[in-house]
Amino acid sequence: xxxxxxxxxxxxxxxxxxxxxxxxxxxxxxxxxxxxxxxxxxxxxxxxxxxxxxxxxxxxxxxxxxxxxxxxxxxxxxxxxxxxxxxxxxxxxxxxxxxxxxxxx
Numbered sequence: 047x048x049x050x051x052x053x054x055x056x057x058x059x060x061x062x063x064x065x066x067x068x069x070x071x072x073x074x075x076x077x078x079x080x081x082x083x084x085x086x087x088x089x090x091x092x093x094x095x096x097x098x099x100x101x102x103x104x105x106x107x108x109x110x111x112x113x114x115x116x117x118x119x120x121x122x123x124x125x126x127x128x129x130x131x132x133x134x135x136x137x138x139x140x141x142x143x144x145x146x147x148x149x150x151x
Contacts, residue, residue, distance in 0.1 A: 064072070075083070124131040 121131070124134050127134070
């Protein structure tokens, strides 16, 4: 098997849409099989590096306002610890979603 190397330079647009050239470069890279992508300049992390990894530290999903009818005792339970009951409800639902997603994988 012949190994090819393709250098792709990523330029930060700071929130601007990708240019046509950047889109083409990403499409070429996405079409390559994993074993044809040269990652020699990216050292592998040792297994110990993942022991303190935190999921979602920089992940900030887009929030969507919804109207949701919940049982009064559930709302009271969510509000009991204080401010942030909507964030608590979101965290609980995300944990459940991830658990179910892992089961299917």
